[in-house]
Amino acid sequence: MPNVILVTGGHGLVGKAIKHVIDTEPVGSRYGRKEGETWVFATSKEADLRDEAQTKALFEKYKPTHVIHLAALVGGLFMNMKYKLSFLRDNILINSNVLHTSYETHVDKVISCLSTCVFPANIDPPLVESKIHLGPPHESNFGYAHAKRLVDIANHAYKEEHGCNFTAAIPTNIFGPYDNFDLDDSHVIPGLIHKCYLAKKNGTPFTVAGTGNPLRQFVYSYDLAKMFIWQLREYDDVEPIIFSVGENEDISIRSVAEAIVKAIGFEGEVKFDTTKADGQYRKPASNEKLLSLIKAGGDPFVFTPFDSALNDTVKWFVENYDNARTGKEKLAAAGAARA
Amino acid sequence: MSSPLQSTPVVLVTGGTGLVGYALRHVIETELVGSRYGRREGEQWVFVSSKEADLRDPEQTRRLFEKYKPTHVIHLAALVGGLYKNMKYKLSFLRDNTLINDNVLHFAHATGVSKVISCLSTCVFPDKVSYPLDETKIHLGLPHESNFGYAHAKRMVDVANHAYKDQFGSNFTAAIPTNIFGPNDNFDLEDSHVIPALIHKCFLAKRNNTPFAVSGSGKPLRQFIYSYDLAKLLIWQLREYDDVEPVILSVGEDEELSIKQVADAVVNAIGFEGEYTFDTSRADGQFRKPASNKKLLSQLHDDFAFTPFDSALHDTVRWFVDNYDHARTGNVKGKEQLRDAPIATHTKVVAMNGSH
Numbered sequence: 001m002p003n004v005i006l007v008t009g010g011h012g013l014v015g016k017a018i019k020h021v022i023d024t025e026p027v028g029s030r031y032g033r034k035e036g037e038t039w040v041f042a043t044s045k046e047a048d049l050r051d052e053a054q055t056k057a058l059f060e061k062y063k064p065t066h067v068i069h070l071a072a073l074v075g076g077l078f079m080n081m082k083y084k085l086s087f088l089r090d091n092i093l094i095n096s097n098v099l100h101t102s103y104e105t106h107v108d109k110v111i112s113c114l115s116t117c118v119f120p121a122n123i124d125p126p127l128v129e130s131k132i133h134l135g136p137p138h139e140s141n142f143g144y145a146h147a148k149r150l151v152d153i154a155n156h157a158y159k160e161e162h163g164c165n166f167t168a169a170i171p172t173n174i175f176g177p178y179d180n181f182d183l184d185d186s187h188v189i190p191g192l193i194h195k196c197y198l199a200k201k202n203g204t205p206f207t208v209a210g211t212g213n214p215l216r217q218f219v220y221s222y223d224l225a226k227m228f229i230w231q232l233r234e235y236d237d238v239e240p241i242i243f244s245v246g247e248n249e250d251i252s253i254r255s256v257a258e259a260i261v262k263a264i265g266f267e268g269e270v271k272f273d274t275t276k277a278d279g280q281y282r283k284p285a286s287n288e289k290l291l292s293l294i295k296a297g298g299d300p301f302v303f304t305p306f307d308s309a310l311n312d313t314v315k316w317f318v319e320n321y322d323n324a325r326t327g328k329e330k331l332a333a334a335g336a337a338r339a
Numbered sequence: 340m341s342s343p344l345q346s347t348p349v350v351l352v353t354g355g356t357g358l359v360g361y362a363l364r365h366v367i368e369t370e371l372v373g374s375r376y377g378r379r380e381g382e383q384w385v386f387v388s389s390k391e392a393d394l395r396d397p398e399q400t401r402r403l404f405e406k407y408k409p410t411h412v413i414h415l416a417a418l419v420g421g422l423y424k425n426m427k428y429k430l431s432f433l434r435d436n437t438l439i440n441d442n443v444l445h446f447a448h449a450t451g452v453s454k455v456i457s458c459l460s461t462c463v464f465p466d467k468v469s470y471p472l473d474e475t476k477i478h479l480g481l482p483h484e485s486n487f488g489y490a491h492a493k494r495m496v497d498v499a500n501h502a503y504k505d506q507f508g509s510n511f512t513a514a515i516p517t518n519i520f521g522p523n524d525n526f527d528l529e530d531s532h533v534i535p536a537l538i539h540k541c542f543l544a545k546r547n548n549t550p551f552a553v554s555g556s557g558k559p560l561r562q563f564i565y566s567y568d569l570a571k572l573l574i575w576q577l578r579e580y581d582d583v584e585p586v587i588l589s590v591g592e593d594e595e596l597s598i599k600q601v602a603d604a605v606v607n608a609i610g611f612e613g614e615y616t617f618d619t620s621r622a623d624g625q626f627r628k629p630a631s632n633k634k635l636l637s638q639l640h641d642d643f644a645f646t647p648f649d650s651a652l653h654d655t656v657r658w659f660v661d662n663y664d665h666a667r668t669g670n671v672k673g674k675e676q677l678r679d680a681p682i683a684t685h686t687k688v689v690a691m692n693g694s695h
Contacts, residue, residue, distance in 0.1 A: 096437070153487075
């Protein structure tokens with residue numbers, strides 16, 4: 001029976017990247033589609049995964065053998081703080097429906113998506129997979145973090161009671177084409193790209209919040225997509241796995257801003273607004289487990305160099321500005337405003 | 340979100356026929372109307388069991404709230420079980436409890452319930468933690484593997500309480516009892532907690548003229564709370580405690596008893612005169628896991644008079660002996676028990692969990 005891989009959240013940052021990789025890597029190669037395999041990229045327009053019946057109908061329609069579960073209610077700081085219950089409950093409903101329907105319809109494997117942001121707020125670096133539950137998450141993503149952690153708990157429970165092959169990936173900060181560039185909600189790279197773009201367009205200064213000193217790890221969405229495909233093909237452990245560049249490959253917000261200025265071709269004034277909070281100086285996550293496993297199964301993983309990835313992302317944004325998620329359409333159908 | 344337009348307060352107790360539900364009913368029916376732990380004039384108390392509504396089902400939960408229109412909820416219903424079942428059915432314990440709790444809180448919010456008190460347990464605390472346990476430590480690490488699913492689901496209640504409070508201003512809170520004992524407990528030898536198990540074993544030893552052997556050395560220390568005392572504390576929490584932060588409901592740290600002291604009291608209460616031993620080849624479990632009741636005592640402006648242990652144990656034993664034929668002893672088909680079968684065909688015990 002040929003594989004049918006269902007990707008929930010199929011049109012988001014990571015969904016689009018997986019589609020790109022599947023469409024461009026040679027068929028039958030390590031990160032490519034397999035002969036006869038079907039990939040389905042589903043969105044909330046097709047099924048509201050908070051609803052059990054709609055989730056069942058989606059699975060009934062496509063009869064997936066594998067699921068890469070990326071769908072979630074996500075948002076920036078403001079939304080997370082204002083809608084704690086919605087972020088908690090909606091995500092629990094989505095995750096619970098996807099896992100339980102996968103179990104009931106005998107899906108071979110589910111890979112869900114956690115995030116390094118769900119780790120405990122006060123933990124000694126580096127972040128490693130064994131530390132996920134060792135304390136409460138940061139208050140700023142309370143609901144989202146608790147809901148995501150529950151996926152790892154559920155994976156273990158499904159494995160132990162029913163032998164299900166459910167696992168999870170834990171990406172660090174992701175960037176790439178098709179991101180959410182909405183200034184209210186976006187993460188740091190898309191936020192800076194959009195701001196710099198507007199600064200150039202409007203002839204205003206490009207202001208970066210904070211000192212620019214904090215360091216972060218960033219993974220290009222196309223690289224991340226390959227990791228998901230690797231995990232789908234070659235990783236069958238219930239324990240989740242961090243997807244990231246190396247612990248010592250975190251880069252400063254200042255270097256990110258400078259790379260964006262260069263890619264945009266911005267020639268105006270660049271300012272760092274030091275009245276704005278910096279956030280934690282470093283929160284490195286270890287990718288040792290990932291790299292050693294990939295190497296054990298074949299060629300070592302080759303990350304796209306940051307500047308090249310950033311350039312491509314900026315180019316995509318500039319060319320697709322009119323269609324990109326820049327805040328013109330607030331909150332998708334699974335809106336947080338509907339509590 | 341609608342508010343029930345009624346002058347009659349209605350207190351809905353889910354898991355109303357379990358160990359704690361029974362105790363609440365006893366207290367409400369025996370304390371003076373209008374007294375600190377008594378029913379209020381005009382107040383209605385409803386004790387529901389899983390027979391009336393399977394709270395894992397949103398539709399049945401919705402209809403239950405529609406029928407009774409509660410203004411307050413004491414939410415005790417849960418899927419509970421002993422070590423064996425917890426280990427074998429990790430997903431069921433996680434998922435069923437998550438569904439029950441989500442449905443109760445969601446419909447309480449949706450129908451404008453003024454207050455919900457849910458029930459956690461000291462057994463959901465982290466396995467690796469500094470003692471004594473206090474309310475700030477619940478989420479500081481993973482729970483003990485032996486109640487994996489149950490513990491994670493219960494912790495999520497505290498998380499949800501905070502989220503509802505933060506987003507909607509809901510008055511949802513939780514109690515954290517330590518080991519509970521009393522009449523109408525689950526005395527099923529496979530599933531029961533330490534006091535009901537010892538009572539049942541000693542009862543059978545006396546009846547069958549066999550030795551009474553207690554597993555382990557008898558040395559570990561535990562705090563035990565009588566269900567009737569717990570019931571009063573829950574009523575106090577209903578009337579007088581409006582903080583989202585949960586509160587541990589327990590005797591003091593210095594009132595721990597050894598398993599041997601408990602077993603001695605059981606032997607005494609049963610009137611057992613046969614061979615009484617400790618099987619030291621069996622594992623003891625943790626020596627102590629004391630929980631602090633400082634927060635409770637500071638919030639209760641008067642001292643709370645806990646029922647003396649021996650007296651409470653005697654009454655519990657007497658109840659068991661008098662009610663043996665109807666008690667949950669696990670050896671009669673057709674009784675409400677969690678059986679070894681796929682979840683769809685389970686008959687559920689919806690009862691209060693006393694921790695181990």
